Amino acid sequence: MIPRVKNHGINPEEIFQAGGKVMSIPMEEKLAYEHEGGKGSSFGYKPPGANLTDASGAVDTVEWWNIAKDDILAYPDIAHRSYAPVVNQNMDKLKSFVSGSEAVARTLLGVLNDRLELPKGFLDKCHLTQERSTCEMTIIRNPGSAKPRPLTESQLAIGAHTDFGSLSLLHNICGGLQVLVPGTTNWQYVKPMKDHIICNLGDALAIFSAGILRSNVHRVVPQPGEQGKWDRWTVVYFFRPHATCELKTLGDESPFIREAARSANSINIPPGSTAEEWFKRRTKYFRADNSAAIDGWKYSRGTEHNEVE
Numbered sequence: 001m002i003p004r005v006k007n008h009g010i011n012p013e014e015i016f017q018a019g020g021k022v023m024s025i026p027m028e029e030k031l032a033y034e035h036e037g038g039k040g041s042s043f044g045y046k047p048p049g050a051n052l053t054d055a056s057g058a059v060d061t062v063e064w065w066n067i068a069k070d071d072i073l074a075y076p077d078i079a080h081r082s083y084a085p086v087v088n089q090n091m092d093k094l095k096s097f098v099s100g101s102e103a104v105a106r107t108l109l110g111v112l113n114d115r116l117e118l119p120k121g122f123l124d125k126c127h128l129t130q131e132r133s134t135c136e137m138t139i140i141r142n143p144g145s146a147k148p149r150p151l152t153e154s155q156l157a158i159g160a161h162t163d164f165g166s167l168s169l170l171h172n173i174c175g176g177l178q179v180l181v182p183g184t185t186n187w188q189y190v191k192p193m194k195d196h197i198i199c200n201l202g203d204a205l206a207i208f209s210a211g212i213l214r215s216n217v218h219r220v221v222p223q224p225g226e227q228g229k230w231d232r233w234t235v236v237y238f239f240r241p242h243a244t245c246e247l248k249t250l251g252d253e254s255p256f257i258r259e260a261a262r263s264a265n266s267i268n269i270p271p272g273s274t275a276e277e278w279f280k281r282r283t284k285y286f287r288a289d290n291s292a293a294i295d296g297w298k299y300s301r302g303t304e305h306n307e308v309e
């Protein structure tokens with residue numbers, strides 16, 4: 001069962017239209033705003049082929065623009081970096097997408113907070129809007145192709161991964177997203193449904209909850225069948241803890257989590273790790289140019305642990 005949300009009040013059409021515009025500028029101009037992957041920063045443009053999709057060194061086929069929540073909310077001031085004029089021209093739409101997505105994310109976070117038996121509002125305090133964060137929206141394009149692309153493990157659009165943060169709210173045009181359900185070894189398609197957001201849980205919630213909440217492994221393959229002719233578009237809002245928030249099991253705050261932390265599935269990470277450090281490490285080693293020589297794929301990993309139970 002894939003968690004989806006409808007009646008969310010967000011208009012993804014507006015963002016898909018804006019996405020079409022920001023992607024259509026010349027490559028040279030897009031590359032002038034390339035993200036500083038070597039420093040573990042994701043904000044800006046990522047060209048196709050810049051990220052690894054597996055340990056063998058195969059690379060991705062998608063291009064994306066990542067735009068920081070902090071920059072969108074601060075505009076015309078700059079919180080992290082500047083973007084192409086065409087991005088700035090669409091800032092009103094981006095702002096309304098981020099505000100709508102934040103509202104959905106915080107509603108879901110409140111439900112999860114209470115189900116995890118955390119003190120009221122505890123998870124909200126791990127996601128402070130007034131603090132710097134790695135929260136961002138992304139617009140992704142996987143190009144269509146006139147002749148069908150067979151699904152081979154070496155030609156993935158985006159390699160298998162877990163998401164870095166707390167909640168990812170996805171809007172898709174075309175299929176291609178696949179998930180590895182815990183306890184299984186077969187990839188399953190996640191079919192896009194009109195007006196529905198696909199909600200994915202990320203590493204931060206898996207760590208906070210000692211694995212009660214799972215950060216599931218997913219990937220993107222070429223658009224299946226006839227859809228392969230069309231460009232595939234995705235818009236995501238990545239809701240993440242603020243930069244300085246410590247990533248740790250919240251066992252002191254919830255007896256339920258404390259109990260789960262005793263089990264073998266619990267996720268241990270070095271004490272004192274912050275949300276931003278976790279994010280930067282993963283972003284940096286996804287980059288093919290950082291990782292080829294040093295087995296970097298390993299360092300790009302998060303809480304992927306899809307052991308068959």
Ligand SMILES: O=C(O)CCC(=O)C(=O)O
Nearest residue numbers: 140163172177220234236
């Ligand atoms: O394009 C999609 O459907 C998924 C994208 C994704 O997994 C990601 O950007 O983390």
Ligand SMILES: [Fe+2]
Nearest residue numbers: 161162163218
């Ligand atoms: Fe993802």
